[in-house]
Amino acid sequence: MAEKLAFAEGTFDGCFGCGTSNRVGLRLVFEREGDDVVSRTSLGREYAGYKDFVHGGIVATMLDEAMGWALFHLAGSYGVTHTLNVRYRRPVLVGREVVVRASIADQDERRYRLRARVEDELGRVLATAEGEWAAVREQRAAGV
Structure with a gap:
């Protein structure tokens, strides 16, 4: 059974992603499914670029956003994106x-490599990403 994930109330209320x-x-909204964090969503026309895309x-x-949730909820670390490489497939x-x-691919003392993907309702991969994240202290993540 999936475990619904959250941060402490008020922590990231203004975040564009979550x-x-x-x-x-x-x-x-994210859940944990095994070694992944997962979100299901449907986006409206206000997020369109070209026609219905x-x-x-x-x-x-x-x-x-999924990588950030994976970092915190799977590795217990706050972090910031250092690099993000996206491949658009469909x-x-x-x-x-x-x-x-998203899931954690690899880590060392202060760096994490994460992977993420977007799938459609049939399980087809629409986009993939790899990112490198730098760990930060909780106070820095909270803007203190």
Whole structure:
């Protein structure tokens, strides 16, 4: 059974990717499924780029957000994106449910390498990403 994930209330409420009080944000909700964090979502026309395609920057944001959740909830570390490489394979369509998942690929003392992907309802891979993240202290992540 999937475990619903969360941060302490108020920690990232304004976040564009997951913040519950960000009216224009994606409001992604994550669960843990084995060694992955997973979010299911459907994006509206306000996130479109060309016609019925979700804008590539929004797709990259979903992948990056999933990696951040994986880092915290799978490795217990706060972090910031150092590099993000995205490969777009098929368009993410407006109004269609997609699954975003991320996992930790490798780590050393202060760096983590993560992988993420977006899949459609049939399990086809729409986009993939690899990112390198630098660990930061909790106080720095919270802006203290």
